[in-house]
Amino acid sequence: MxxxxxxxxxxxxxxxxxxxxxxxxxxxxxxxxxLHEWRxxxxxPGAPNGxxxxxxxxxxxxxxxxxxxxxxxxxPGWQDDPDWRGWWGEDPPFHTPTYVLxxxxxxxxxxxxxxxxxxxxxxxxDALAIAQEAAGDLDVRIGGGATTVRTFxxxxxxxxxxxxxxxxxxxxxxxxxxxxxxxxxxFHIESVVAPSGVVHLSLTRRSPDA
Amino acid sequence: MxxxxxxxxxxxxxxxxxxxxxxxxxxxxxxxxxLHEWRxxxxxPGAPNGxxxxxxxxxxxxxxxxxxxxxxxxxPGWQDDPDWRGWWGEDPPFHTPTYVLxxxxxxxxxxxxxxxxxxxxxxxxDALAIAQEAAGDLDVRIGGGATTVRTFxxxxxxxxxxxxxxxxxxxxxxxxxxxxxxxxxxFHIESVVAPSGVVHLSLTRRSPDA
Numbered sequence: 001m002x003x004x005x006x007x008x009x010x011x012x013x014x015x016x017x018x019x020x021x022x023x024x025x026x027x028x029x030x031x032x033x034x035l036h037e038w039r040x041x042x043x044x045p046g047a048p049n050g051x052x053x054x055x056x057x058x059x060x061x062x063x064x065x066x067x068x069x070x071x072x073x074x075x076p077g078w079q080d081d082p083d084w085r086g087w088w089g090e091d092p093p094f095h096t097p098t099y100v101l102x103x104x105x106x107x108x109x110x111x112x113x114x115x116x117x118x119x120x121x122x123x124x125x126d127a128l129a130i131a132q133e134a135a136g137d138l139d140v141r142i143g144g145g146a147t148t149v150r151t152f153x154x155x156x157x158x159x160x161x162x163x164x165x166x167x168x169x170x171x172x173x174x175x176x177x178x179x180x181x182x183x184x185x186x187f188h189i190e191s192v193v194a195p196s197g198v199v200h201l202s203l204t205r206r207s208p209d210a
Numbered sequence: 211m212x213x214x215x216x217x218x219x220x221x222x223x224x225x226x227x228x229x230x231x232x233x234x235x236x237x238x239x240x241x242x243x244x245l246h247e248w249r250x251x252x253x254x255p256g257a258p259n260g261x262x263x264x265x266x267x268x269x270x271x272x273x274x275x276x277x278x279x280x281x282x283x284x285x286p287g288w289q290d291d292p293d294w295r296g297w298w299g300e301d302p303p304f305h306t307p308t309y310v311l312x313x314x315x316x317x318x319x320x321x322x323x324x325x326x327x328x329x330x331x332x333x334x335x336d337a338l339a340i341a342q343e344a345a346g347d348l349d350v351r352i353g354g355g356a357t358t359v360r361t362f363x364x365x366x367x368x369x370x371x372x373x374x375x376x377x378x379x380x381x382x383x384x385x386x387x388x389x390x391x392x393x394x395x396x397f398h399i400e401s402v403v404a405p406s407g408v409v410h411l412s413l414t415r416r417s418p419d420a
Contacts, residue, residue, distance in 0.1 A: 013399075013411075014225050014387035167399040167411075171391025177224035181381025189223075189377040191409050193401045199409055201223075201377075 003139045003159040004128065006149055007058040009176070010035035010164045016173035017146030024075040027087060029173055035166050038198045051194035058162055064135025066094050067127055069148030070102040071174075073117070079104040086117065094143075097134040099127055101148065124155050146174040154179050161187070161203040213349045213369040214338065216359055217268040219386075220245035220374045226383035227356030234285040237297060239383055245376050248408045261404035268372060274345025276304050277337055279358030280312040281384075283327070289314040296327065304353075307344040309337055311358065334365050356384040364389050371397070371413040 011017050012035065019029030028035065042053040070079070078084040079102060086092055086109075095114040105119035120127050131140045142152045152158050163176070183189075187203040194200060221227050222245065229239030238245065252263040280289070288294040289312060296302055296319075305324040315329035330337050341350045352362045362368050373386070393399075397413040404410060 013393075014390070015223075167394055167401065169387055169390045169393040171387070171389070177379055177381070179381070180224070180379045183223075183379040184377055189407060191377065191403045191407060193403055193409070197399060197401065199401050199403070 002064070002132065002135060002137060004132075004142060004152070004157055005058075005063075005139050006142045006144075006153075006158060006161040006163075008039060008056060008162060008164060009144055009146075009149055010039070010166055011146070011176050012166055012168050012170040012173075014169050014171065015175050015177045016170040017144060017149070017176050019170050019173040022071065022075060027075065031170055031173060034168055035164075038164065038166060038194070038196045041196065048195075051192060051200065052196050052198060055162060055164065055194075055200045059141075062139050063096055063141045064138025065096050065131040066098045066141045066143045067124075067131050067148070067152075068098065068100055068143040069145050070100060071147065072143060072145050073100045073102070079106075082106075085109055085111070091115070092117075096138075097131070098143075099131050101127055124152050124157060128152070128157055146176040150176055150179055153183070156186075159205045161201070163201040163203070165199040165201060167197045167199075212274070212342065212345060212347060214342075214352060214362070214367055215268075215273075215349050216352045216354075216363075216368060216371040216373075218249060218266060218372060218374060219354055219356075219359055220249070220376055221356070221386050222376055222378050222380040222383075224379050224381065225385050225387045226380040227354060227359070227386050229380050229383040232281065232285060237285065241380055241383060244378055245374075248374065248376060248404070248406045251406065258405075261402060261410065262406050262408060265372060265374065265404075265410045269351075272349050273306055273351045274348025275306050275341040276308045276351040276353045277334075277341050277358070277362075278308065278310055278353040279355050280310060281357065282353060282355050283310045283312070289316075292316075295319055295321070301325070302327075306348075307341070308353075309341050311337055334362050334367060338362070338367055356386040360386055360389055363393070366396075369415045371411075373411040373413070375409040375411060377407045377409075 019031030022029045038052050039056050042056045074084050091113040092111050092115040098115055098117050100119050102119055103121050105121045109117040190202045192200050229241030232239045248262050249266050252266045284294050301323040302321050302325040308325055308327050310329050312329050313331050315331045319327040400412045402410050
């Protein structure tokens with residue numbers, strides 16, 4: 001049975017998934033790339049094949065669709081730019097149908113490498129049904145940002161969450177945890193620390209029978 | 211050289227050091243004792259002598275004084291009760307001079323087992339100078355709650371912090387991280403996960419020369 005998963009979602013110790021203010025020049029605001037450096041490090045030649053690499057690779061396998069929020073697709077105001085095609089160039093790293101939640105949908109964008117961006121103005125549950133249909137036997141990834149992740153988690157739509165807690169305090173930005181009181185009752189939570197200092201949290205939805 | 215330390219300060223994944231509302235019946239608000247169960251578990255007969263126990267014992271050794279905030283000493287309004295003597299009975303677990311920061315100081319309370327409560331209406335730095343004088347060659351513990359810890363950390367008065375991050379999401383209460391943006395620039399941060407699921411964070415102030 002295919003799952004709905006969040007993988008490699010990086011947060012600070014104080015729970016921010018991005019800094020502020022977000023802009024074309026600073027997609028993650030004052031956080032810069034600090035939340036993601038651990039993962040880039042796993043892509044360098046000769047990088048250790050350890051905990052960070054293993055968690056990082058979860059991103060690449062088994063997904064047939066992604067759902068992301070409008071704030072992940074572009075800087076504030078991208079909806080006013082008919083030529084905006086996302087941050088990732090002509091060959092984005094999704095390689096599947098990718099659903100962008102926005103109140104101002106536009107025509108699909110077919111990119112190279114298998115990524116097609118579809119723009120949806122629907123509820124999370126309806127978007128998920130569409131993405132699951134497209135994904136077939138494969139999983140759907142909830143790709144972020146923090147607001148989108150917590151909206152899907154709060155709605156009970158997510159089976160697995162992998163969070164990478166990076167040892168820094170951002171102080172401001174977009175919070176992941178808001179509205180998730182008592183999450184431990186719904187999810188088993190397991191943690192491991194990588195030598196990089198990143199704490200990888202694996203949250204697995206508890207079976208209703210357990 | 212004696213240090214200023216925070217030990218065994220428990221927080222939720224979302225950074226709360228206590229829930230809400232705090233009262234005589236619920237000192238930690240809706241968190242109950244959930245943030246502290248890992249530590250109680252180390253006190254039971256036959257408990258494993260492992261990571262949780264080792265970190266827990268840091269609390270007991272090397273301190274000559276403690277400083278705590280008014281909210282740790284009693285429930286809201288304790289200042290109106292001349293007979294309030296703290297939560298801990300006649301033999302509190304501090305066994306040293308213990309300085310309670312309050313805008314309404316009262317006469318010192320000499321308890322059993324070496325604890326004397328002193329009540330100070332001073333700045334954090336002045337309170338620390340008084341506590342250090344009393345502690346002599348020993349360390350001073352900043353005992354909490356979250357507001358007191360972050361006030362002392364933000365003022366640059368703390369050398370070591372041990373935080374025990376418990377795998378639960380409280381959603382509301384007293385936040386530790388507020389105002390601590392960029393803490394990783396001042397502190398080396400090391401983490402380890404105990405089999406209980408608690409993530410122990412050891413923050414050590416960086417040397418100015420490093």
